[in-house]
Amino acid sequence: MMEPRTGREADVVVVGSGAAGISVALTAAARGLRVLVVTKDLVGGATPMAQGGLAAALGAGDTPAAHVADTLVAGAGLCSPDTVTALAESAPGAIGWLTGLGARLETRDLRLEGGHSARRIVHSGDDATGAEVHRALLSALLASDIEIVDRTVALDLLLSDTGAPESFRTRSGERDGAGTSAGARVSGRAAAANASPAGALGRELVPARLTGLLAGTIGADGRLTPGVIAARAVVIAAGGLGQAFGTTSNPAGATGDGIAIAARAGAVIRDLEFIQFHPTVLWLPEASGQCPLITEALRGAGAVLRNLDGTPLMAGHDPRGDLAPRDVVAARMAEVIAAGDAGHVWLDATGLGRDLLENGFPTVTAACRKHGIDPVTAMIPVAPGAHYSCGGIRADLDGRTTIPGLYAVGEAASTGIQGANRLASNSVTEAIIAGRRTGTALADALGHARQESPSPEAHAGGSFRAWGAHGREEAVANPTEHGASASHGDPAALSRGVVGRGELARAMSRYAGVMRDADGLNELLQVIADAGAVSGVLELEAVEAANLRTVSLLIAAGALRRAESRGCHRRRDATETAAAPWHTLARWDGQELVVTEEAL
Numbered sequence: 282m283m284e285p286r287t288g289r290e291a292d293v294v295v296v297g298s299g300a301a302g303i304s305v306a307l308t309a310a311a312r313g314l315r316v317l318v319v320t321k322d323l324v325g326g327a328t329p330m331a332q333g334g335l336a337a338a339l340g341a342g343d344t345p346a347a348h349v350a351d352t353l354v355a356g357a358g359l360c361s362p363d364t365v366t367a368l369a370e371s372a373p374g375a376i377g378w379l380t381g382l383g384a385r386l387e388t389r390d391l392r393l394e395g396g397h398s399a400r401r402i403v404h405s406g407d408d409a410t411g412a413e414v415h416r417a418l419l420s421a422l423l424a425s426d427i428e429i430v431d432r433t434v435a436l437d438l439l440l441s442d443t444g445a446p447e448s449f450r451t452r453s454g455e456r457d458g459a460g461t462s463a464g465a466r467v468s469g470r471a472a473a474a475n476a477s478p479a480g481a482l483g484r485e486l487v488p489a490r491l492t493g494l495l496a497g498t499i500g501a502d503g504r505l506t507p508g509v510i511a512a513r514a515v516v517i518a519a520g521g522l523g524q525a526f527g528t529t530s531n532p533a534g535a536t537g538d539g540i541a542i543a544a545r546a547g548a549v550i551r552d553l554e555f556i557q558f559h560p561t562v563l564w565l566p567e568a569s570g571q572c573p574l575i576t577e578a579l580r581g582a583g584a585v586l587r588n589l590d591g592t593p594l595m596a597g598h599d600p601r602g603d604l605a606p607r608d609v610v611a612a613r614m615a616e617v618i619a620a621g622d623a624g625h626v627w628l629d630a631t632g633l634g635r636d637l638l639e640n641g642f643p644t645v646t647a648a649c650r651k652h653g654i655d656p657v658t659a660m661i662p663v664a665p666g667a668h669y670s671c672g673g674i675r676a677d678l679d680g681r682t683t684i685p686g687l688y689a690v691g692e693a694a695s696t697g698i699q700g701a702n703r704l705a706s707n708s709v710t711e712a713i714i715a716g717r718r719t720g721t722a723l724a725d726a727l728g729h730a731r732q733e734s735p736s737p738e739a740h741a742g743g744s745f746r747a748w749g750a751h752g753r754e755e756a757v758a759n760p761t762e763h764g765a766s767a768s769h770g771d772p773a774a775l776s777r778g779v780v781g782r783g784e785l786a787r788a789m790s791r792y793a794g795v796m797r798d799a800d801g802l803n804e805l806l807q808v809i810a811d812a813g814a815v816s817g818v819l820e821l822e823a824v825e826a827a828n829l830r831t832v833s834l835l836i837a838a839g840a841l842r843r844a845e846s847r848g849c850h851r852r853r854d855a856t857e858t859a860a861a862p863w864h865t866l867a868r869w870d871g872q873e874l875v876v877t878e879e880a881l
């Protein structure tokens with residue numbers, strides 16, 4: 282029998298310990314709130330992996346207005362200009378805050394990155410910016426009195442049936458204050474896939490008053506011990522979802538948990554179809570972790586992309602050849618990969634020679650060798666990899682979502698900054714700025730004085746979604762019962778738990794990767810619908826697999842709905858960009874995923 286953990290309580294629970302989560306926590310705690318950080322991995326996440334840097338208009342002659350203009354161009358019509366302006370104007374201050382915390386950042390010799398009209402990239406070392414930013418943030422977190430609960434996974438929000446404003450209790454799904462229009466429901470093939478997020482017992486979850494979080498402590502064997510954290514507000518800062526794809530630069534924990542949790546609770550998810558792909562990520566047969574980035578500089582030094590038969594891949598397709606812009610190269614690679622069965626193409630660096638590879642590209646060479654490929658003598662399998670999720674939980678720059686008490690920040694959020702395509706190095710900047718603003722907004726909303734949070738026992742009468750004994754979502758009335766029910770594990774069920782995750786990820790790369798069309802996306806919806814039930818025991822892999830299935834459906838449904846090409850969303854059957862831009866809004870309404878458009 283697995284016993285549920287003793288309940289904890291706080292004013293604010295922050296899910297995630299990346300740049301976004303720690304920035305929220307430090308700021309809210311500095312304003313007197315009792316903050317608790319729950320994280321799968323205190324030192325993990327995408328933040329420490331960020332290589333390039335943080336965008337901030339600090340250079341001579343550069344201005345926030347120029348930063349805004351570049352961001353709006355990249356965002357292809359879907360940015361919120363006011364929000365982008367707030368980001369650009371706050372960016373220099375955010376850098377100052379980080380250096381004040383002790384981050385060693387180069388703020389004078391700024392770098393230039395693609396899409397920026399000025400040298401604007403604050404960095405640290407050659408490619409260690411994220412690691413340095415995270416080191417400084419983590420030091421400050423550990424030095425504070427903020428409670429940290431590591432190796433613990435957020436499972437679901439706790440929502441009381443009472444106390445919500447009337448506007449959040451409607452089940453129409455079309456408006457709910459979101460300004461939607463032209464609603465359409467994902468139906469037919471996708472219907473089965475919808476059943477999971479809507480709840481196996483058929484109970485609709487009406488966004489109501491948020492009272493805390495259900496979380497599971499991760500055991501050495503991956504099994505979870507569930508427990509309740511009572512709180513007055515929950516902040517989702519759980520990062521991205523790159524693991525939904527067969528090839529990704531994202532860390533193993535980027536399984537879209539935060540977005541799936543918010544979706545299950547009825548939050549509006551916006552523009553999730555916009556996934557930014559990096560053209561050359563080392564292709565690995567199983568989607569079981571982060572795939573190393575193979576730097577463009579390798580092609581700059583003479584490495585050649587090749588078809589499976591060894592012929593040059595870019596020959597005759599673009600006069601710039603292998604050094605054409607990322608999206609052009611990625612699109613060509615995707616066409617070739619879709620026509621074959623291998624799932625990858627080749628990057629041939631054998632012509633560079635041992636000396637240059639080992640001394641000029643030690644990181645890439647070591648990463649390849651770690652996976653049994655010696656680039657000195659063998660071609661490297663590469664594929665475009667999911668790199669950044671531009672959409673997410675609809676939120677403003679102060680973190681407020683469509684559910685009272687639920688906040689979202691960082692890569693998990695859609696605030697209007699990244700639009701249809703992220704401008705390089707804007708994401709860590711956003712995580713810091715939105716994180717700090719959210720901490721301040723929480724203090725303003727909850728009051729500076731510490732107040733009593735609802736006790737864990739108070740949840741016994743409320744309903745919330747949880748992972749039941751059979752890995753389905755169930756509405757349960759008592760966390761203690763849930764804890765007991767989660768204890769029945771049998772090895773056969775466990776082995777069934779992750780079946781389909783790799784297959785689904787490969788289907789995502791094939792049908793919702795760089796190039797998409799309606800036929801493929803419909804095929805994908807069928808794969809998602811067929812993706813098996815998750816584990817019979819409450820364990821991390823089962824929870825992540827289910828969350829990946831949820832975000833996969835949101836991405837596929839959004840991509841199908843968006844019959845145009847815009848930003849990093851490319852449809853081979855709809856190559857034009859529509860004159861009037863719109864946001865894709867997705868929200869579960871009972872058993873159905875309702876996908877609507879919101880004109881800008």
Ligand SMILES: Cc1cc2nc3c(=O)[nH]c(=O)nc-3n(C[C@H](O)[C@H](O)[C@H](O)COP(=O)(O)OP(=O)(O)OC[C@H]3O[C@@H](n4cnc5c(N)ncnc54)[C@H](O)[C@@H]3O)c2cc1C
Pocket residue numbers: 296297298299300301302319320321322323325326327328329330331332333334335336410411433434435436518519520521530531532534538539574668669690691692693705706707708709710712
């Ligand atoms: C290889 C690589 C290079 C990049 N380079 C740059 C760059 O140069 N510049 C730039 O601006 N951006 C870059 N990015 C993107 C950038 O790193 C991220 O967008 C940003 O760091 C996201 O910060 P975050 O705090 O939102 O999420 P993360 O840093 O990913 O943190 C997420 C946190 O949530 C936790 N978590 C997840 N799910 C749960 C759960 N269910 N329960 C509890 N905890 C959970 C994780 O353990 C982690 O602590 C890069 C990304 C990658 C992968």
